[in-house]
Amino acid sequence: MSDASGFTRRAVLGSGLGGAAFMAAPHLQARTGDPQALGYRGFSDRGTQAFLGIRYARAARFAPPRREGLPKQATRAIEFGPLCPQRNPMTPRMSEDCLFLNIWTPDARPSARRPVMVYFHGGAYNWGSVTDPLTQGPHLAAQADAVVVTVNHRLNLFGYGWLQPLGERFRHSGNAGQLDLICALEWVRDHIAAFGGDPGRVMVFGQSGGGAKIATLMAMPEADGLFHSAATMSGQQVTAQGPANGWQRTLVLLERLGLPEGKGAADALLALPFERLVDALDATDPILGGSLYFGPVLDMVHLHRHPFWPDAAPQSLAIPMILGNTLDETRAFIRADGPVVRDLDWSNLAERLGPQIRIDLPTPWVVEQYRRRFPDWSVEQVFYAATTAGRSWPGQVIEADARAHAGAEGTWVYQLDRPSPIDPARGAAHTDDLPYVFGTLDAEGSYAGTGRRAREISDAMIGAFAGLAHEGRPGLDAWQPYRLPERQTLVIGEDRIRMVDDPRRWERELWGRAPYIQPGS
Template sequence: MSGADLTRRMVLKSSAAAALLVPAPSWGRNTSAPRVGRYTGIREDGVLAFKGVRYGRAARFARPVAEPWTGPPVRADRFGPIAPQRSGANEPMSEDCLSLNVWTPDANVTARRPVMVYFHGGAYSNGTVTDPLTHGAKLAAQADVVVVTVNHRLNALGYSWLKPLGSAFADSGNLGQLDLILALHWVRDRIVAFGGDPSRVMVFGQSGGGAKIATLMAMPSARGLFHAAATMSGQQVVASGPNNAWRRTEALLAALKLSRGDVEGLRTMPLERLIEGLGATDPVMGGSLYFGPVLDMTNLPRHPFWPDAAPQSLGVPMILGNTRDETRAFLDPRGPKLQGLNWDNLAERIAPEIKIDLDAWWVVERYRQQHPEWTAERVFYAATTAGRSWPGQVIEADARARAGADRTWVYQLDRPSPLDPLRGAAHTDDIPYVFGTLGAPGSKSGTDAAALATRDALQGAFAGLARTGRPGLESWTPYGLPDRATLVVGETIRVENDPRRWERELWSIAPYVQPGS
């Protein structure tokens, strides 16, 4: 993306960000428009919606500070700008992006409904909660909960490690996480006014959003801010070590043609130029630069799930889930990586896609012996999913079980997309079931009776966890060792012990290399 293209797609403080604070006295006097405090929202799909509510502000590479609750009237009828990123649809982007969105059945301070706070995916580099799949109106209405979705700083702006350039930047490696913590403080202090119960706050997130939650579970300043958690195809076993994080910062500085110590240049350069630098090659893992939470020994004093599950969160009830065919979402069956795939080249196609260092030829032979009826394509997706996208969930669930956390539940989405036969049950496919956004743009779920039943099961389970600390499915057995009870969500919904035991044992022969480590 060129700087010009990025600039055209980006609205900075003078425009989109300022829209967060535009007074609307005449619009606000409309009796049909809901108002909470100084925020005037809208009615949407049978609930009240307050969008683009600012929860904080932050200078570049600085800790966020809370937005005052009182002040001039604010229209909260549109999403705020999303965090700057290299790819992010045609939406306004701004460094002034610390906003959240609330959907509530009604803003009655006595209602005390459970609160479900969603953190978006996109690793730590991109993504937004403006995606129609994650609009909260249907979830709020169907599950009778208050839904909050949060934007925060990403990539180098939220996670670059600058402490070697001065103690003033000691928090830099975890600023995106500190944004989320500030948003949770906002929920704790303000959600009653929107009809929510601050003593029943559940965080949930898909992909990178789940990883952010796993990281929060090891951050002392997040303790007590949420009372249940659910991760969907998102794990963070270990954070980035400070030395690898610094190598990444050095690569960014080099790509921007800045000297090794030029933190002022990095802090003041035009935003579009900084974003262009994110395309540099990652010196640790290859590919584009990775930025994520850093083991800084203050904000994050230990790895989230290594060498064990963080003790501070063992009492937090937790759902962990993955989809059966994760990698079909980003290794396109119609794309170049699958063109000409056959048994002769299968291993060399698998090798660069996995995060566990095993001989790919040996792996292929094990799959062929176990499943002689499978095609090369099916082996490719099974191996890349089990060797890349699934191991973190197994590690986290096992770690909680070994530590005695008895309120852990695991699910596996098996229901294939009825709209795309080549997709299977891929990464992100559980989102519309939980949010109830089956017919939204981008959903692969369909809207038939089976989709509705799957929605009822997953949405009910998540809302049940928020409401009572237990999923809303009586038959769902907690996860423990050695049984590893798992809710398998396919055309039927059943509990099965260790449903992919053979693959789990195969891939546990060697260590999992967490992206970023």
């Protein structure tokens, strides 16, 4: 174990990474004298040039995307494009015509040649938005001295529904959303120089489902060479969805819609208004329970192997990568005041653990092990630690170990331990690293606070991510690469940032006694 609380940024990143965290309001304000690039008229968003709602492709329902040409006349780029149709959207504007991206740049001149940071949003492949105030890019672009791009794409049934058994016209359906991301990266490769970006230095990063999308791209031949570094934040994809499970989900959807199998169902799926299809997504998932899940499919058309099983995909090994997680992941989506945790006590803990974990161990035994190891913990502490370690964390361990075992170019792992100062009961939960990386500490939905410590952590994380984008290794000198058997991990706490070898070894070994089953696969 080594203390790295005195981290420094490398000089190559310059003063652009130095100053205080940005505290601007999250709303957008256009100004006169809008900057232009490739015929797009943008605006100044909190001091950074922005171009929003740029179309990168069009796509017919369930078909692969078709790259869109550049506009032939001046085009306003001052508002986000619509979201893919989904349940409970963040904003009401939805359309199947949703293939748009957004750009923030410190300098839109082609000679600027800054690295490019492309963000894919979370939402488990089924929902999500790039309009989230937490993940808007003006502060990150300015402080990281990089061009920031965020991408809309098709989700749920529209992006990942497995319909190939219904006929050849659905050949690409199981991975259409991934093909959208590939198409967006091709657009970046061909056009980002006009916005001041360097197409030879493209970093992809994503949180939760966005990280899982990146892991999947790292096993897709069509994505090979489109990005040069990667960072995933609480988002892993060890295995993809199997076609048999995908087809079970499709059959449930057809039943919910009142459609028989066969040509009639195929025609109806292509003709029904999207609102009908979205309404049917509330059907119960036959594999996971809850509402229907759709994710990338091992279709042998675009995805020929699992991303990290039985090993790391060979095409990914030359890509330097950051892998991150938070200490209390499940506190974000298993509410302390909800039915799972309400009235929780030692008598019912084992029973309630079972449906929440993805590693099949006897839950009474698991509870006994935690109580013996941590006798002072409350029942709620044991519940959240066990669900995080048995559900949300194992995929990252598998991916980091697989990369280390294969001798990948470079892997760096972090763990956010700092609890929220706004809601201490939340701990360090899923999504809580987002405002630190984007510099959106005061945005709606941030639990980071805006005090000195929050700004210090944000500066450090932006510096680390920017370093990966600029030069292929984190911009924190003391961050050691992850290797076996040490498993060096950057632990980001309330008091200091430090390197720790294998910080949760006991939990890793406990849950490593049985195989991890990727949710949805």
